Amino acid sequence: MAIPITYNLRNLIVRKTTSIMAALGIALTVAVLLAVMSLVHGLDTSLKATGNPLHVLVLRKGANSELVSGVSREQFQDIKFKPGIARDKAGEPFASLEIVTVINLTSVDAPDGVNVTLRGLNPIGVELRDELKLVNGRWFQPGKREVVVGASIAKRFPGARMGEKIHFGRGDWDVVGVMQAGQSAVNSEIFGDLNQVSSDFNRSEALSSALLRTTDAVSADALVKALQDDQRLNVSSQLETEYYSKQTTAALPIQFLGGLVAVIMAVGSSFAAMNTMYAAVARRSREIGTLRVLGFSRGSILLSFFAESVLLAGVGGLLGCLLVLPLNGLTTGIGNFATFSETSFNLTVSPSIMASGIAFAMLLGAVGGFFPARSAAKREILVALRAV
Amino acid sequence: MDDIVIQTRDLQKEFVRDEFHVIALKDVNIEIHRGEFVALMGPSGSGKSTLLHLIAAMDTVTGGEITVLGENLRKLSDRQIAHWRNEHVGFIFQQFNLIPVLNAIENVELPLKITNLKKQDRIDHARTALELVGLGDRLTHYPRQLSGGQEQRVAIARAIVTDPALILADEPTGNLDAASADEALTLLSRLNKEFGKTVVMVTHDPHAARFASKIYHLEKGELLGQEAAAAD
Ligand SMILES: Nc1ncnc2c1ncn2[C@@H]1O[C@H](COP(=O)(O)OP(=O)(O)O)[C@@H](O)[C@H]1O
Ligand SMILES: [Mg+2]
Numbered sequence: 001m002a003i004p005i006t007y008n009l010r011n012l013i014v015r016k017t018t019s020i021m022a023a024l025g026i027a028l029t030v031a032v033l034l035a036v037m038s039l040v041h042g043l044d045t046s047l048k049a050t051g052n053p054l055h056v057l058v059l060r061k062g063a064n065s066e067l068v069s070g071v072s073r074e075q076f077q078d079i080k081f082k083p084g085i086a087r088d089k090a091g092e093p094f095a096s097l098e099i100v101t102v103i104n105l106t107s108v109d110a111p112d113g114v115n116v117t118l119r120g121l122n123p124i125g126v127e128l129r130d131e132l133k134l135v136n137g138r139w140f141q142p143g144k145r146e147v148v149v150g151a152s153i154a155k156r157f158p159g160a161r162m163g164e165k166i167h168f169g170r171g172d173w174d175v176v177g178v179m180q181a182g183q184s185a186v187n188s189e190i191f192g193d194l195n196q197v198s199s200d201f202n203r204s205e206a207l208s209s210a211l212l213r214t215t216d217a218v219s220a221d222a223l224v225k226a227l228q229d230d231q232r233l234n235v236s237s238q239l240e241t242e243y244y245s246k247q248t249t250a251a252l253p254i255q256f257l258g259g260l261v262a263v264i265m266a267v268g269s270s271f272a273a274m275n276t277m278y279a280a281v282a283r284r285s286r287e288i289g290t291l292r293v294l295g296f297s298r299g300s301i302l303l304s305f306f307a308e309s310v311l312l313a314g315v316g317g318l319l320g321c322l323l324v325l326p327l328n329g330l331t332t333g334i335g336n337f338a339t340f341s342e343t344s345f346n347l348t349v350s351p352s353i354m355a356s357g358i359a360f361a362m363l364l365g366a367v368g369g370f371f372p373a374r375s376a377a378k379r380e381i382l383v384a385l386r387a388v
Numbered sequence: 389m390d391d392i393v394i395q396t397r398d399l400q401k402e403f404v405r406d407e408f409h410v411i412a413l414k415d416v417n418i419e420i421h422r423g424e425f426v427a428l429m430g431p432s433g434s435g436k437s438t439l440l441h442l443i444a445a446m447d448t449v450t451g452g453e454i455t456v457l458g459e460n461l462r463k464l465s466d467r468q469i470a471h472w473r474n475e476h477v478g479f480i481f482q483q484f485n486l487i488p489v490l491n492a493i494e495n496v497e498l499p500l501k502i503t504n505l506k507k508q509d510r511i512d513h514a515r516t517a518l519e520l521v522g523l524g525d526r527l528t529h530y531p532r533q534l535s536g537g538q539e540q541r542v543a544i545a546r547a548i549v550t551d552p553a554l555i556l557a558d559e560p561t562g563n564l565d566a567a568s569a570d571e572a573l574t575l576l577s578r579l580n581k582e583f584g585k586t587v588v589m590v591t592h593d594p595h596a597a598r599f600a601s602k603i604y605h606l607e608k609g610e611l612l613g614q615e616a617a618a619a620d
Contacts (some may be wrong), residue, residue: 295474
């Protein structure tokens, strides 16, 4: 029924230089967009993987991150006996009082240092995080200046590997283990003994947060509500999953900047596609006239040139995907504004991200191709035929 | 069955560009019958092509009436005309106008893409048409790999592949050497005689006109009258 697509394909090949230029413009646009998307997606995956839906995180009222939160030992005594909290074999509630602060680590590629989250906690805190595994060494011992570092930290900071000493607080700490918890943000943290860490930072009474393990989803929700409603405690509580998913906002500036660049490039490359297509329409005017004489309607002329533009852009999109594919799995860190420290994660160029990149490219081709295609379809037969 | 293929009544075509009015056709009354091979002759600018374009509904009439194969062309919509032309009219250009990126058989198959024919049938029809014009051995050649005469024969195959009743040709030999021209004209004559196609050919070459069964003369947009062709 329609003008065959081979006609368009071969025309794109015939004018390969201009086709390649236009496709390349679109490819770069898509590459920028996909890079941003895979960054956001990677961060999102990491943060989503961090929370456990059965965990309830307790912070000071008004605090939106553990870093600026404060929970005292006295408050914790009340919190840990709330109903709904699971218990370990010894009958102790699965409740972990923790201190969170930030320390500075230097590495080869960051000589000025990068802020990293340091978490002080008791063994129960390690126990209730069941995703958490030791990949190397052993856990820190209470009362000792020992730390276990997240796998990403060990990877990115040579000075913080097993057997090394890192300096913070009142002196040196031995790195005795490396831990990993799936894709989670814990991989970018350093764990040490609660009392040792809090005394090093002169915060023996002013701790940060409490993490509670509930028995099931219903009691998790109930516990959140009960803590929230307790006027005397004056704390805020939320599911751990909620807390981390809110932190995706860390990627907002990159998302915004990348989005802006992508939009500017999108406008440019769709104009380039438009230009290419206008030139094609002009060069093939006599063919357009001929096709009409053969009985092809204005509609099929429009569709043909439109399809050619979308095809061209689609190839550009595919090229853009190939350009960003090497980024897949690359580990990077992002400054998290909620924790003022770095969260490392993997860039994820997922199939769905690539599909949306190609779709976006085709959209650019559609936008750039519409007006040239319409001008081709509008041409009167004899005017089209007369062109040289 | 009506024997009249083309009939015009006081047909007029006026071109208006800015303040200039050109009357390209003035009160043309012509009747062309089924099975005729008509040559339209006349000096350059006399309106020959314009008349052919109106017959093919490639341009709009500005006065009078024109009926082709029983259709009043002024009453058809754009889409209807496209379909009508695909089904009933084969058009041959002076410049061949083959699609450069398509090979011979693809060029010939093109008009069949608008029909409901299956792929295999389209290929079969296209091959038959190319064999008919003597290019059965050039199916996959691209236009740039063919001589002018061969290109025009591919164009003729493309014009007849839908088996139209009417074949229109505007100076089909204008770009051909004498030998190729004769080949093309012989083909048109065969299509007329063997296949009963009605042919209307614009030419200013008296030798070409001799292949026709009837010759009309145009001058300054007016039809002067008709003569029976001298040849065979
Ligand atoms: N699109 C047009 N605009 C203005 N004048 C035209 C147009 N097409 C043809 N004409 C004029 O109409 C007259 C007839 O042209 P045409 O039919 O092409 O002549 P022929 O084919 O006999 O050489 C000429 O004077 C030509 O200049
Ligand atoms: Mg002419």
